[in-house]
Amino acid sequence: MMNLQAKPVITVFEHSPDEGKGMARDMRVRWALEEVGQRYDVRPVSFASMKEAAHRSHQPFGQIPTYEDGDLILFESGAIVLHIANHHTGLLPQDADARARATSWVFAALSTIEPPIVEREVVEYCEREESWFEQRMSSVDDRLRNRLKDLSHRLGEADWLDGAFSVGDLMTIDVLRRLAGSGLLEEFANLLTYVARGEARPAFKRAFNAQLACFNAASTDCNQSPIANHKESMK
Missing domain, CATH: 1.20.1050.10 (Glutathione S-transferase Yfyf (Class Pi); Chain A, domain 2)
Structure with a gap:
């Protein structure tokens, strides 16, 4: 049985090479989480630590993102996004x-x-x-x-x-x-x-702004999803 914790954790670049443009593959995971209304935390990792054994035990190729939810650890953005879509409403049709x-x-x-x-x-x-x-x-x-x-x-x-x-x-x-x-x-x-x-989707904008805040190191809350304080209904 999967042990779901309150907020999953995804790994992101400590210093993204895209300079905050939201092109790294954590962006699609952030976006999916925002679309379904799931709060999340992020753990920035350096290029050096990505190649170390601790990170490779979660991502064998030394890349980002990874996804941790209780005992469940996933890698590959497509697998992560599909997992999110299958376990929350909003990204997959009922049919x-x-x-x-x-x-x-x-x-x-x-x-x-x-x-x-x-x-x-x-x-x-x-x-x-x-x-x-x-x-x-x-x-x-x-x-x-x-x-x-x-x-x-x-x-x-x-x-x-x-x-x-x-x-x-x-x-x-x-x-x-x-x-x-x-x-x-x-x-x-x-x-x-x-x-x-x-x-133009609100969830995309929240995800983009969150990753940009982390890149700019302008917010002490860059390890939390913006949906944590979001009061509007998800669109």
Whole structure:
């Protein structure tokens, strides 16, 4: 039997390399917790401590985030977000078939959409000085455009991917946010507004502000979720 404590704890970067832009993978976990109204704490970890045995016992690859809830310890943001969605209302439909479709979009976001985005980031930051950089980047962008074209076609004029907002939208939008500044998302107007629609959700704003406060070290409450004092009903 899972022993659920009052507030789960997630690990986050002590000093996020994204400079507070909310691109680290703890953002999607924070967002999911805010959407379902679950309070949480965070434990910042340094790059050095992430590689030590204590952290690796929770995350064998020395990454973030991890999720601790009583005796339950999880790693991989997709698994964590699905766990949250399955144990709280608000991110998965009641209908079994619709729940399965929402889950498939989580896997599509992580397995089909995110890999070429990450590849693009690696090329941009690690291969820029190579003589073949422009050709390599062009090839990666073309493959990524194909993915975005398919996604754009599937979304069409709908607000969300499959009816009401779900965990599938949360994960897909968070993945697409990594394209900020690339100019690629702007080629697909419906995807651009889709991301903006997700970022306009109150739960997203709370999650974003919480991670930014931790980055700026401007709040003594950065180890607590903003929902702790949130009085409005969840939307």
